[in-house]
Amino acid sequence: MKENNKALLFTAIAVASWSTVASAFKIGLRHYNYFELILVSAVTATLIFAAVITFQKKWHSLRRLTLKELGGYAFTGLLNPAVYYLILFKSYDLLPAQIAQPINYFWPILLAILLAVIEKKPISAFKYIGMIISFGGVVLISAGTESIAGVQLSKPGILLAFLSAFLWASFWIVNRRNKNVDTVLGLFLSFISGSLYLSLATLFIPVNLGSLQGFLSGIYVGMFEMAVPFIFFGLALQKTTNPALTNQLCYLSPFISLFIIHAVLGETIYFTTYIGLFLIVFGILLNEYLSQRRTRGCGCPAKHL
Numbered sequence: 001m002k003e004n005n006k007a008l009l010f011t012a013i014a015v016a017s018w019s020t021v022a023s024a025f026k027i028g029l030r031h032y033n034y035f036e037l038i039l040v041s042a043v044t045a046t047l048i049f050a051a052v053i054t055f056q057k058k059w060h061s062l063r064r065l066t067l068k069e070l071g072g073y074a075f076t077g078l079l080n081p082a083v084y085y086l087i088l089f090k091s092y093d094l095l096p097a098q099i100a101q102p103i104n105y106f107w108p109i110l111l112a113i114l115l116a117v118i119e120k121k122p123i124s125a126f127k128y129i130g131m132i133i134s135f136g137g138v139v140l141i142s143a144g145t146e147s148i149a150g151v152q153l154s155k156p157g158i159l160l161a162f163l164s165a166f167l168w169a170s171f172w173i174v175n176r177r178n179k180n181v182d183t184v185l186g187l188f189l190s191f192i193s194g195s196l197y198l199s200l201a202t203l204f205i206p207v208n209l210g211s212l213q214g215f216l217s218g219i220y221v222g223m224f225e226m227a228v229p230f231i232f233f234g235l236a237l238q239k240t241t242n243p244a245l246t247n248q249l250c251y252l253s254p255f256i257s258l259f260i261i262h263a264v265l266g267e268t269i270y271f272t273t274y275i276g277l278f279l280i281v282f283g284i285l286l287n288e289y290l291s292q293r294r295t296r297g298c299g300c301p302a303k304h305l
Helices: 003-029 034-056 059-064 067-094 097-104 107-119 125-147 155-178 183-201 212-239 243-265 271-297
Strands: none
Touching (some): 097 243, 107 125, 107 155, 125 271, 155 183, 212 243, 243 271
């Protein structure tokens, strides 16, 4: 199989995985509370990352890490999986899946803004257009669903969905410091730290993992939200000669997810969700790709956030 064909296959596996997890979140939350679900999911993902490292024979790479780098992963593990998924799962607990997921997808815009603030690099005027379009999609989903579709939404749930997007963007900013570390090894270190924090929290938070449906849902989420798609997406980027296409294909997952949400959960998908999600994704793509082409086309050096 040619390398680009392998890249497409690996990307398809990642997209298919991410497309199912919104429904899996809601199913799991029927049987577990949000803390119990993240506990099982995080431990599952940690074990998968450990298995991959064993298969790839990369444990020796741990010896190259400094105490400062290991301490950094102790912090990223607090962000992801611990705090991020606790807030994300709580937002799914309070909102329909079709609302929580698109708002969470706003994170690339927040990432661009945070990078501009932290690195003190101005954002080009053209990129503001993409940001405004994406923000308009978020407003349409969060406010328009009530005013246009007449559906009452949880205000705390909406705020938590926004916060989850902010935390996910923050995680990737912090994680940039570890760009020289193998991706799977870095994820393992973050997740084993997060799993330890969550396990220690059980000393103070009562848990009941007796539900088989909840336990299986937690395993599924750990596999197909936290572990498998990141592993295969990383492999796809290694194999492809067109990383832009690989990134763009990932934005198919929220649209595919809407159909799965309707089929599996029985949610009636509001037209405001369709339009809002389209605006969010279109704005992100405009911000990431079209602005770069426009900059190159005018003879100016491309500015990357």
